[in-house]
Amino acid sequence: MDEFNDNEIARLLRLKRYEQPPPGYFDNFLHEFHRRQRDELLRQPLWRICLERAHNFMLQLDVRSLASYPTAVAAMLVCAAILSLKVYQQPETARVASQSPLTLSVPVNGQQEWNLGSPVSTQIFRTQPLRSFRESAQTHRAAPPRYVLDSVPVSYEPTFRF
Amino acid sequence: MDHAIALPARRITDLLSSGLRARVKSKRQAMDQPRSDPDQELVTRTQAGEASAFDDLVVKYTPRLYGLVYNMTSNHEDTNDLLQDIFAKAYKAIRGFRGKSSFYTWIHSIAVNMTLNFLKKRGRRFQLSLDDVDASIQNDKEFMEATATSSPVREADLSELQRRLNEAMMKLSEDHRAVVTMFHIQGMPHAEISKILRVSEGTVRSRLFYANRQLQNYLDEFRKNPVS
Numbered sequence: 001m002d003e004f005n006d007n008e009i010a011r012l013l014r015l016k017r018y019e020q021p022p023p024g025y026f027d028n029f030l031h032e033f034h035r036r037q038r039d040e041l042l043r044q045p046l047w048r049i050c051l052e053r054a055h056n057f058m059l060q061l062d063v064r065s066l067a068s069y070p071t072a073v074a075a076m077l078v079c080a081a082i083l084s085l086k087v088y089q090q091p092e093t094a095r096v097a098s099q100s101p102l103t104l105s106v107p108v109n110g111q112q113e114w115n116l117g118s119p120v121s122t123q124i125f126r127t128q129p130l131r132s133f134r135e136s137a138q139t140h141r142a143a144p145p146r147y148v149l150d151s152v153p154v155s156y157e158p159t160f161r162f
Numbered sequence: 163m164d165h166a167i168a169l170p171a172r173r174i175t176d177l178l179s180s181g182l183r184a185r186v187k188s189k190r191q192a193m194d195q196p197r198s199d200p201d202q203e204l205v206t207r208t209q210a211g212e213a214s215a216f217d218d219l220v221v222k223y224t225p226r227l228y229g230l231v232y233n234m235t236s237n238h239e240d241t242n243d244l245l246q247d248i249f250a251k252a253y254k255a256i257r258g259f260r261g262k263s264s265f266y267t268w269i270h271s272i273a274v275n276m277t278l279n280f281l282k283k284r285g286r287r288f289q290l291s292l293d294d295v296d297a298s299i300q301n302d303k304e305f306m307e308a309t310a311t312s313s314p315v316r317e318a319d320l321s322e323l324q325r326r327l328n329e330a331m332m333k334l335s336e337d338h339r340a341v342v343t344m345f346h347i348q349g350m351p352h353a354e355i356s357k358i359l360r361v362s363e364g365t366v367r368s369r370l371f372y373a374n375r376q377l378q379n380y381l382d383e384f385r386k387n388p389v390s
Binding site for chain 1: 217220221224225228229232233238245246249250253254257292293294295296298299302304305307308323324327328342346347349374377378381
């Protein structure tokens with residue numbers, strides 16, 4: 001018999017079971033495993049530890065479909081979108097300034113530059129009048145806030161003509 | 163009368179074939195479901211948060227998984243690192259283990275997949291770092307038969323034989339090496355290997371057949387040049 005047949009191949013390969021690690025290797029393996037686990041835990045950033053804890057918590061609840069990262073990210077985005085919509089939809093209450101404080105207006109020169117030597121004039125103007133909460137809720141979208149300051153104060157008192 | 167005789171014969175064959183199909187189906191279902199997992203208690207306790215239960219699983223499976231990984235890598239240092247990573251991954255993933263297969267199959271799947279990924283990344287850059295052969299091999303019946311009958315094996319010393327065998331194994335592809343390790347060295351049946359690798363039993367058998375042919379060719383060189 002000159003060639004290795006299947007039985008001989010199998011017999012030779014089974015002899016590889018006698019290849020063993022150094023003595024004491026298996027006894028020390030568990031200790032080494034614990035040490036590596038501790039080292040890895042200390043190396044991990046805090047956010048990653050929290051993410052893994054949350055992931056394990058979801059698995060404990062047996063919610064396999066929710067334990068996937070893309071689903072969790074999508075859920076977070078949806079929550080953030082809902083919260084942002086609620087925040088933007090709340091009408092803001094405007095405060096009345098019956099008399100606005102004096103402000104400075106600075107004429108713009110041709111070079112679009114301002115310096116301390118530029119002449120300054122003062123004007124009295126008023127900000128947007130106060131509106132009640134309800135009124136602002138009704139007219140909030142109808143009349144968008146105006147940010148242009150009028151030179152002539154706006155009065156809502158009816159003009160009487162005689 | 164003939165009609166009365168013909169009908170029962172046909173119906174008998176139908177009944178026999180349907181009965182056989184039902185038995186095959188039930189046998190397959192029985193094979194798919196683990197009857198009683200001996201590790202179920204330790205797994206349950208680990209999932210409940212008892213780390214010492216997982217320590218018991220580590221102690222139990224380390225020797226077996228070491229043999230699996232070592233014979234696929236032929237490198238003691240790589241085996242040690244891989245084994246640490248395998249158990250670390252198993253510990254992280256065990257809460258998701260639902261018991262559809264036995265723990266034995268599950269952890270072997272993790273070990274094989276991680277080792278295959280490691281080997282594919284390593285590519286052809288490998289270095290043998292072999293463990294010593296235990297002295298008790300001298301008393302092994304198969305070893306004595308091999309040295310008594312096969313001239314190349316008889317003439318080569320043990321370290322040379324070990325080196326040749328490992329080099330021949332490393333010449334196989336990773337997938338073929340995996341089935342050779344599990345079948346010939348670890349002694350797993352084809353059904354278990356197919357569950358671990360998630361391939362059919364036919365695929366396991368064909369890979370084994372091809373690997374044996376390859377090993378014959380590689381070891382034939384050993385026969386021609388027994389002492390290097």
